[in-house]
Amino acid sequence: MFLGPSLAVSAVLFAIGTAGVLLRRNAIVIFMCVELMLNAVNLTFVAFAQRLGVSGQIFVFFVMAVAAAEAAVGLAIIIAVYRHKETVDLQHINLLKG
Amino acid sequence: MTGSPLALVWLVPALPLLGFVLNGALALGGIRVKRLVSVIGVGSLLASFAVAVVVVRALAQAHAEAPVVFHYWDWIPVGTLQVGYALQVDPLSAVMMLIVTGVGALIHIFSVGYMHEDAGYARYFAYLNLFVFFMLTLVLGANFPVTFVGWEGVGLCSYLLIGFWFSEKVNADAGKKAFIMNRIGDFGFLVAMFLIWQHTGSLDYTTVFAKAPTALVAGGGVVTAITLFLFLGCTGKSAQIPLYTWLPDAMAGPTPVSALIHAATMVTAGVFLVARSNVLFALAPTAQAVVAGVGALTALFAATIALKQWDIKRVLAYSTISQLGYMFLGVGTGAMAAGIFHLATHAFFKALLFLGSGSVIHAMHHAYHATRSHEDAQDMRNMGGLRRTLPWTAALMWIATLAIAGIPPFSGFFSKDEILGAAFARGTVQPGWYLFWGFGLVAALLTAFYMTRLMLYTFHGPNRTGPQEEVHLHEAPWVMTGPLVVLGALSLAGGLLNLPELVGGHAWLERWLEPVTGAGAALSAAPVLSHTTEWMLIAIAVAIGLAGIIGAVRLLDLTALVPARSAAAETGLGRVLWKKWYVDELYDAVIVRPVAWLSRVVLWRVVDVGVVDGAGVNGAAGLSRILGWLASRLQTGELGFYAIVFVVGVVAVLVKALR
Numbered sequence: 001m002f003l004g005p006s007l008a009v010s011a012v013l014f015a016i017g018t019a020g021v022l023l024r025r026n027a028i029v030i031f032m033c034v035e036l037m038l039n040a041v042n043l044t045f046v047a048f049a050q051r052l053g054v055s056g057q058i059f060v061f062f063v064m065a066v067a068a069a070e071a072a073v074g075l076a077i078i079i080a081v082y083r084h085k086e087t088v089d090l091q092h093i094n095l096l097k098g
Numbered sequence: 099m100t101g102s103p104l105a106l107v108w109l110v111p112a113l114p115l116l117g118f119v120l121n122g123a124l125a126l127g128g129i130r131v132k133r134l135v136s137v138i139g140v141g142s143l144l145a146s147f148a149v150a151v152v153v154v155r156a157l158a159q160a161h162a163e164a165p166v167v168f169h170y171w172d173w174i175p176v177g178t179l180q181v182g183y184a185l186q187v188d189p190l191s192a193v194m195m196l197i198v199t200g201v202g203a204l205i206h207i208f209s210v211g212y213m214h215e216d217a218g219y220a221r222y223f224a225y226l227n228l229f230v231f232f233m234l235t236l237v238l239g240a241n242f243p244v245t246f247v248g249w250e251g252v253g254l255c256s257y258l259l260i261g262f263w264f265s266e267k268v269n270a271d272a273g274k275k276a277f278i279m280n281r282i283g284d285f286g287f288l289v290a291m292f293l294i295w296q297h298t299g300s301l302d303y304t305t306v307f308a309k310a311p312t313a314l315v316a317g318g319g320v321v322t323a324i325t326l327f328l329f330l331g332c333t334g335k336s337a338q339i340p341l342y343t344w345l346p347d348a349m350a351g352p353t354p355v356s357a358l359i360h361a362a363t364m365v366t367a368g369v370f371l372v373a374r375s376n377v378l379f380a381l382a383p384t385a386q387a388v389v390a391g392v393g394a395l396t397a398l399f400a401a402t403i404a405l406k407q408w409d410i411k412r413v414l415a416y417s418t419i420s421q422l423g424y425m426f427l428g429v430g431t432g433a434m435a436a437g438i439f440h441l442a443t444h445a446f447f448k449a450l451l452f453l454g455s456g457s458v459i460h461a462m463h464h465a466y467h468a469t470r471s472h473e474d475a476q477d478m479r480n481m482g483g484l485r486r487t488l489p490w491t492a493a494l495m496w497i498a499t500l501a502i503a504g505i506p507p508f509s510g511f512f513s514k515d516e517i518l519g520a521a522f523a524r525g526t527v528q529p530g531w532y533l534f535w536g537f538g539l540v541a542a543l544l545t546a547f548y549m550t551r552l553m554l555y556t557f558h559g560p561n562r563t564g565p566q567e568e569v570h571l572h573e574a575p576w577v578m579t580g581p582l583v584v585l586g587a588l589s590l591a592g593g594l595l596n597l598p599e600l601v602g603g604h605a606w607l608e609r610w611l612e613p614v615t616g617a618g619a620a621l622s623a624a625p626v627l628s629h630t631t632e633w634m635l636i637a638i639a640v641a642i643g644l645a646g647i648i649g650a651v652r653l654l655d656l657t658a659l660v661p662a663r664s665a666a667a668e669t670g671l672g673r674v675l676w677k678k679w680y681v682d683e684l685y686d687a688v689i690v691r692p693v694a695w696l697s698r699v700v701l702w703r704v705v706d707v708g709v710v711d712g713a714g715v716n717g718a719a720g721l722s723r724i725l726g727w728l729a730s731r732l733q734t735g736e737l738g739f740y741a742i743v744f745v746v747g748v749v750a751v752l753v754k755a756l757r
Contacts, residue, residue, distance in 0.1 A: 018745060021741060022738060022741055022742055022745065025738075090737060090738070094735060094736075094737075
């Protein structure tokens with residue numbers, strides 16, 4: 001039920017997320033785009049779970065848990081970087097550049 | 099067979115090897131105990147000779163038709179190529195073994211006196227023992243590779259001993275020349291071995307010679323190529339045209355070395371190899387003609403050069419080349435026994451001549467040393483009248499001279515006559531051999547002439563050494579004259595080895611060698627001469643020999659000769675002969691210089707500097723630097739760029755996977 005539309009929405013969300021990661025410079029926006037990509041995948045899992053069994057839905061919980069942990073760590077890093085450099089623009093965070 | 103004394107054969111080469119190890123250790127350790135060195139050096143040879151006698155006696159009693167092969171270990175087991183380290187006792191190797199150890203022992207004894215004051219005494223005996231070991235490996239080897247090891251080993255020892263006094267560049271150069279010339283010949287030997295293995299599937303003498311008549315087409319291209327390549331090896335080792343020029347230069351080594359290596363044993367290895375491979379040569383008439391022709395031509399050519407040399411050892415060196423030519427004429431004609439017979443008698447009388455000349459040089463050197471003169475101790479123009487001070491040497495060298503000149507009943511007469519007779523007999527079937535016989539005959543005339551010249555200039559007429567020096571001339575000690583006496587007896591009586599049936603003998607050596615030469619002889623039967631013809635040939639040979647001696651006595655004016663320092667330069671043909679037909683100069687212009695030019699200009703400046711260094715080494719470095727720079731452009735340090743590359747990669751993988 002609604003498999004096709006669900007997957008289409010998921011694909012659109014994922015593409016938007018990817019484009020955001022590649023094109024935006026603000027670390028927080030990039031972070032949100034990564035979350036968007038994760039949720040696009042979650043949507044796919046749920047859509048397929050109706051047909052292939054409940055394990056897809058279980059997996060979504062795992063992804064949510066990991067995403068929450070990642071959000072905590074990621075935001076903490078961003079705050080630490082901001083305190084240090086007074087910016088979250090990735091253009092200026094290039095200490096590792098050779 | 100293990101209980102038989104034949105099994106002792108491994109001791110024959112092992113004892114000189116032990117001598118080499120011990121003397122080599124003494125030389126390296128810098129331990130200067132001459133008495134110990136002499137005992138080891140001479141003792142190992144005498145013991146080896148004794149064992150050889152025991153082995154040969156056992157062989158004579160065994161009456162073995164087939165060679166007795168002792169396989170010691172697998173040496174090269176590669177696929178179908180199975181080469182073992184194996185020694186073979188048969189009549190041919192027995193004769194060679196006795197010559198090498200017997201004459202070798204005498205020359206070792208002589209060396210004790212000759213080299214007594216040399217600083218490199220232990221090194222000298224170590225090399226000499228090593229040489230004997232390799233020479234015995236050569237003659238006793240049961241397959242081509244083992245013989246080849248000996249072949250290379252004697253070449254190495256020859257190099258080491260020619261350049262024994264290496265502190266003088268001339269001597270070191272002579273050693274290098276000998277080594278390089280021999281390499282050219284060794285290449286031929288190697289190619290011949292490859293061909294033999296390709297066409298018979300084996301390298302063992304017994305197998306190859308048994309298979310050869312069926313596996314190889316008689317007179318065909320393959321067997322002709324094999325034998326000609328083998329003969330190329332022989333021309334290098336045995337100093338035949340075109341690779342003979344190293345031997346006269348090899349006289350730079352100590353005189354006993356010239357006697358042992360460059361007269362009696364090593365240079366006869368080529369004759370031995372042809373006799374050993376007589377089955378192959380019998381299958382290739384073209385190669386036989388080449389061997390006999392080259393031999394006859396060399397005999398004549400070298401004899402002409404010997405006519406005008408002043409250095410006593412150089413005369414003997416060219417004489418050796420000439421006599422080796424006779425041996426090749428013999429074995430090329432198919433008269434293997436005659437060739438080996440001449441090899442044996444030549445070993446006796448030429449070793450005697452060289453050791454005699456060593457005794458003369460020893461005396462001359464002492465005389466000049468006593469007065470601190472820098473005259474040439476080897477130039478015959480500085481000698482003369484030495485028979486008064488060196489009576490033993492003079493008398494014994496006259497025996498050898500009569501032997502080499504082919505005067506009956508000395509040993510050289512029988513062996514040389516047999517070779518010339520065989521060549522003449524072959525001429526009745528193939529007229530080309532009449533020419534070779536003619537060459538041999540003229541060479542015999544020249545031989546008698548130049549040897550008499552050498553004797554007259556050295557031992558007769560007035561003395562030209564110098565008034566102060568003359569009183570210092572003296573006969574060598576017994577340790578040097580003793581071996582000369584033994585060799586003199588052998589030169590005198592050596593003919594008994596193979597007394598022809600014509601004069602009531604039993605052709606003992608020929609019968610003894612029958613098991614070896616029989617297979618080849620069966621493939622090409624030798625024509626038989628009538629007794630009248632044989633007597634006529636003998637008469638001609640003796641007349642020629644006498645004519646040479648009498649001619650030399652009549653033509654040479656001993657009183658007109660002046661010492662080397664005040665002698666005028668030669669002119670005309672004499673100069674050409676003195677300059678050795680300018681062959682060294684010709685080789686220098688045609689081969690050495692072009693090769694040197696090619697090496698310097700093309701190979702060094704273009705190939706090495708340009709191609710190898712430029713394009714190869716530096717080119718590879720430059721290429722990797724460029725590639726590295728290109729790859730480093732990808733590492734921008736921009737996170738966004740990496741992410742794009744990553745996504746593009748993922749998309750590419752997905753596209754590829756889903757299609």
